[in-house]
Amino acid sequence: MGTQVISEILQRAADGGRISPDEALLLYTEAPFHALGEAADVVRRRRYPDGIVTYLIDRNINYTNICVTACRFCAFHRAPNHAEGWVLPTDEILRRCAEAVDLGATQVMLQGGHHPECGVEYYETLFAEVRRAFPELVIHSLGPSEILHMAKVSGLDIAEAIRRIRAAGLDSIAGAGAEMLPARPRRAIAPLKESGERWLEVMEIAHRLGMESTATMMIGTGETHDERITHLRMIRDLQQRTGGFRAFIPWTYQPANNHLKGRTQCTTLEYLRMVALARLFLDNIAHLQSSWLTTGKDAGQLSLHLGADDLGSIMLEENVISSAGARHRSGLVELVRMIRAADRIPAQRDTRYNHLRVHRTPHDDPRDERVVSHFSSIALPVVEVQ
Numbered sequence: 001m002g003t004q005v006i007s008e009i010l011q012r013a014a015d016g017g018r019i020s021p022d023e024a025l026l027l028y029t030e031a032p033f034h035a036l037g038e039a040a041d042v043v044r045r046r047r048y049p050d051g052i053v054t055y056l057i058d059r060n061i062n063y064t065n066i067c068v069t070a071c072r073f074c075a076f077h078r079a080p081n082h083a084e085g086w087v088l089p090t091d092e093i094l095r096r097c098a099e100a101v102d103l104g105a106t107q108v109m110l111q112g113g114h115h116p117e118c119g120v121e122y123y124e125t126l127f128a129e130v131r132r133a134f135p136e137l138v139i140h141s142l143g144p145s146e147i148l149h150m151a152k153v154s155g156l157d158i159a160e161a162i163r164r165i166r167a168a169g170l171d172s173i174a175g176a177g178a179e180m181l182p183a184r185p186r187r188a189i190a191p192l193k194e195s196g197e198r199w200l201e202v203m204e205i206a207h208r209l210g211m212e213s214t215a216t217m218m219i220g221t222g223e224t225h226d227e228r229i230t231h232l233r234m235i236r237d238l239q240q241r242t243g244g245f246r247a248f249i250p251w252t253y254q255p256a257n258n259h260l261k262g263r264t265q266c267t268t269l270e271y272l273r274m275v276a277l278a279r280l281f282l283d284n285i286a287h288l289q290s291s292w293l294t295t296g297k298d299a300g301q302l303s304l305h306l307g308a309d310d311l312g313s314i315m316l317e318e319n320v321i322s323s324a325g326a327r328h329r330s331g332l333v334e335l336v337r338m339i340r341a342a343d344r345i346p347a348q349r350d351t352r353y354n355h356l357r358v359h360r361t362p363h364d365d366p367r368d369e370r371v372v373s374h375f376s377s378i379a380l381p382v383v384e385v386q
Ligand code: SF4
Pocket: 067, 068, 069, 070, 071, 074, 075, 076, 077, 112, 113, 114, 145, 190
């Protein structure tokens, strides 16, 4: 197809028109990089003319690494009864929350494996304890997979499980576990996980109960371009029905310490093209977060010129993606500097994307060098899963 057709699609998308999956595939594979990025940036500027790029201070706390689902890309989990399996005591989780609050975190992300004994009751107790001790912390946690698992363990339907953990303190649901939603690539990397349709079903139920969430995508495990677009289409279709996704967060598969080792990774350029395409295709999702953690700080800065309006979080603690090799640490001072160096105005946000502190000039920039990302060293030898 000719450049004229590509230009027309880009112009329509930049003007706020909707593009079809076929058109998205054409743009992803054929559009000149600078033209794709410029169209995405036009859309971002229209949504956020103030030039503000947000960041969050949060902590990911993993309550257990024991998991029965054994996703092939996951370097974090251990099978039940494995010598390296653990469950964090509640006291330790609360201690980590206290540390996070002390460093200015506004959100905690509690995530873990599918422990065979963790039903809804476990999460009710955990969230209630965190809520009681730290009412100021937003609990943005879990993902559809964990909700399905706990509902199964407790013999409840999905809506009831969500109602109960929400009543206990859960504020919103993370987009975790989306990986690749289309059936073929999903089966290849996570054969025991719920289907993409089921992941979306849990999100739909949560949205209809008034609980918002984010949506994610992990690229680079051998999926086709077409499958990447199908993933975007599935997210957009649900958003059209519920409006419950606050943000879309694409990131790249990390190849260390897992069973997919050796598969082709997504290149940085492919990732950046996906960021731009997501801004154009997901015309019904407000925020687009790019991942400096998996792609690096340079790519993170570039993404701010390709439609992204959020650079994610400092992540005072991260154990899952870093177990698989992500090593791009940052800190508050550096992250704000990165945003400013990309010619944007940095602002700390809360989970709902409200601005908490806008750093209008370098004079307003935070100086607290203690606020840095910390990765656990739990990257362990791969244990063969049958
Ligand atoms: S990604 Fe989540 S569900 Fe899959 S094996 Fe790892 S901990 Fe378990």
